[in-house]
Amino acid sequence: QVQLQQWGAGLLRPSETLSLTCDINGGSLSGHSWSWVRQFPGRGLEWIGDIIHGESTDYNPSLGSRATISLDTSKKQFSLRLTSMTAADTATYYCARASSLLIFGLKRNWSFDVWGRGTLVTVSS
């Protein structure tokens, strides 16, 4: 049973950089993507990006070049860096594992099947 345990600073000043890390306990890195999702105070969910073991990263275009996701296979952990934080980035940040299902033999459907408990990140001066 895979579990994700996340940690990182929860209070930032505007313009600072958010750093969060997620430990992957149990299971294999292969065959999954490792993702970050945030939830705003009004409950809306936003995918930030993900990294696939041995492949590449993918990011939400709305974040421009602010987000960086990395994967340390030796430690079985992945991390998020989000630069130039503002009050609009105040949210609960979740790490998540995504698993895939090949549909029609074409492309994969990715769904988030394991989640961390979330870190409330507040940006305030």
Added chain:
Amino acid sequence: DIQMTQSPSSLSASVGDTVTLTCRASRNILTYLNWYQQKSGLPPKLLIYGTSTLQDGVPSRFSGSGSESVFTLTITDLQPEDFGNYFCQQSYFYRTFGPGTRVDLK
């Protein structure tokens, strides 16, 4: 960009009811659609993936259907533990979530 909308935004129902939640995509996403349940203070929980496949451990009273741009999640014989927020999510182009439907007790 693919935008997701959900209706209704909230509904009230009683134990034993059957409820149907709707999710719409701004364009054709084939069947690249997933559903989640979220309760207060907890992360979302995957219920259904690929439009209609039940995640392991999810009760059979949950079912999903649809294709292209209109999808539904149906809960039959609503149970007390089913109250909460429900989100759809597409993975056809990047990943986008719907705004959610809140299901509460009438």
